[in-house]
Amino acid sequence: MMRYWLIAYLSINCAYADGMVMLPLQYRTLDEVLPVLQPLLSAGETLTGMNDQLIVRASASHLADIKAVLARIDTAPRQLVIYVRQNMNQQQQRNDLNINGRASVGGVAVSVPNNQRPNARLSHDGINLDVQNSQRDSVEQADQMVRVMDGGVAHINAGVSVPVPIRQVVYGANGAVISTSTVYQDFGSSFYVTPHLIGERVSLDISPQQTSLQTSQYGSRNVQRLSTSVQTKLGVWTQIGGTDTNNTQNAAQLLGQSAGTQQSQQGVWLKVVAE
Numbered sequence: 212m213m214r215y216w217l218i219a220y221l222s223i224n225c226a227y228a229d230g231m232v233m234l235p236l237q238y239r240t241l242d243e244v245l246p247v248l249q250p251l252l253s254a255g256e257t258l259t260g261m262n263d264q265l266i267v268r269a270s271a272s273h274l275a276d277i278k279a280v281l282a283r284i285d286t287a288p289r290q291l292v293i294y295v296r297q298n299m300n301q302q303q304q305r306n307d308l309n310i311n312g313r314a315s316v317g318g319v320a321v322s323v324p325n326n327q328r329p330n331a332r333l334s335h336d337g338i339n340l341d342v343q344n345s346q347r348d349s350v351e352q353a354d355q356m357v358r359v360m361d362g363g364v365a366h367i368n369a370g371v372s373v374p375v376p377i378r379q380v381v382y383g384a385n386g387a388v389i390s391t392s393t394v395y396q397d398f399g400s401s402f403y404v405t406p407h408l409i410g411e412r413v414s415l416d417i418s419p420q421q422t423s424l425q426t427s428q429y430g431s432r433n434v435q436r437l438s439t440s441v442q443t444k445l446g447v448w449t450q451i452g453g454t455d456t457n458n459t460q461n462a463a464q465l466l467g468q469s470a471g472t473q474q475s476q477q478g479v480w481l482k483v484v485a486e
Contacts, residue, residue, distance in 0.1 A: 231266070231267065231268040232266075232267050232274065233264050233265065233266055233267075234264065234265040234267060234277075234278070234281060235263065235264050235265075236260075236263045236264065236265065236285055237285050237286075237287075238285055238286055238287045238288065239284060239285045239286075240263070241260040241261075241263065241265070243284075243362065244265070244281065244284060244285060245258065245260065245265075247280065247284055248265070248277050248280060248281065251273055251276050251277055251280065252269055252273060253269075253270070253273065256268060256269040256270065256273060257269075258277070265277075265281070288360045288361040288362055288363075289360070289361045289408060289485050289486065290358060290359075290360055290361075290485075290486045291358070291359055291360070291361055291406050291408070291413070291483055291484065291485055291486070292356055292357075292358050292483070292484045292485075292486060293356065293357050293358075293359060293365055293367070293404060293406065293481060293482075293483055294354065294355070294356050294481065294482040294483075294484070295354065295355040295356070295357075295367050295479070295480070295481060296352065296353070296354050296355075296448065296479070296480040296481075296482075297352070297353045297354075297355075297477070297478070297479050297480075298350070298351065298352045298353075298477070298478050298480075299349075299350070299351045299352075299475060299476070299477045300348075300349075300350050300475065300476045301347075301348070301349045301350075301351075301473070301474070301475045302346070302347075302348050302472075302473070302474045302475075303345075303346065303347045303348075303471070303472070303473050304344075304345070304346045304347075304471065304472050304473075305343075305344070305345045305346075305469065305470070305471040306342075306343070306344050306469065306470050306471070307341070307342070307343040307344075307468075307469045308341070308342055308343075308468050308469070355367060359404075359406065361406060361407065361408045362405070362406070362407060363405070363406075364403055364404070364405050365403070365404045365405075365406075366401065366402075366403050366404075367401060367402055367403075367404065368401040376391060376392070376393055377391065377392050377393065377394055378390070378391050379391075379392075401419070402417055402418060402419040403417070403418045404416070404417055404481070406483055408485065409442070411444060411445055412442055412443065412444055412445065413442070413443060413444075413445055413483045413485075414440060414441075414442050415440065415441050415442070415443070415451075415481065415483070416438070416440050417438065417439050417440065417441065417451060418438045419438075419439075419452065439451075443481075443483070445483055445484060445485055446482065446483075446484055447482060448480045448481070448482045449480065449481055449482070450478055450479070450480050451479055451480070451481055452478070452479045453476065453477055453478035453479060454475075454476070454477045455474075455475075455476050455477075456473075456474070456475045456476075456477075457472070457473070457474050458472065458473040458474075459471070459472050459473075460472075460473075
């Protein structure tokens with residue numbers, strides 16, 4: 212009985228010993244290939260690595276699968292071009308109503324001057340009622356591009372540099388000395404992008420950062436960070452973020468009133484092209 216158990220034990224070990232090989236990596240790292248290859252193993256099979264070499268202990272069929280997949284993913288990183296498009300659409304509308312003039316005897320007259328902003332006046336006995344309406348639309352678009360290797364990190368800045376005053380107080384033997392200077396800090400939005408090619412698709416790990424001035428503290432700023440991942444096709448524009456803002460203002464005075472609305476839409480789009 213012991214003889215049969217020994218034969219079975221040796222047979223199993225010989226089967227795995229035949230499948231234990233070392234596979235050198237050419238371009239990719241162990242951290243990149245191990246998560247892709249490990250799901251190909253069955254219970255009792257192992258896949259480890261050291262010094263840029265894979266150590267595989269698996270059956271012959273699974274070893275063949277691992278070699279086939281490794282041949283597809285262990286390739287030279289391709290150079291990618293990331294295009295960034297930022298657009299802003301703004302609509303502003305304002306309505307003003309004013310009463311002016313002097314009381315006098317006269318008829319009623321309505322006039323509409325021929326200009327870009329409609330302006331109507333209703334007059335009666337020297338009293339003028341002015342109605343003014345104005346509207347302005349604007350579209351802004353900015354394009355950027357950056358080259359990065361597959362798996363590399365690209366930093367894209369979508370803000371402005373703002374002069375920030377700095378005030379220092381130095382205490383010495385003769386009292387306090389106050390000095391002021393100006394430094395430029397970047398405000399707005401920026402983000403880091405890490406692309407990973409998956410066939411004809413690309414996975415993007417995005418870490419945006421939003422920076423703004425903090426009015427309650429002198430010379431300080433607010434910073435917000437988050438991270439996300441998206442997948443898209445190569446060569447296709449994909450929106451990764453945006454804002455939609457609406458603002459309404461109303462003001463009243465003794466002989467008039469005004470009302471205004473402002474709408475703005477902002478968007479950030481990415482497109483990845485493999486060279």
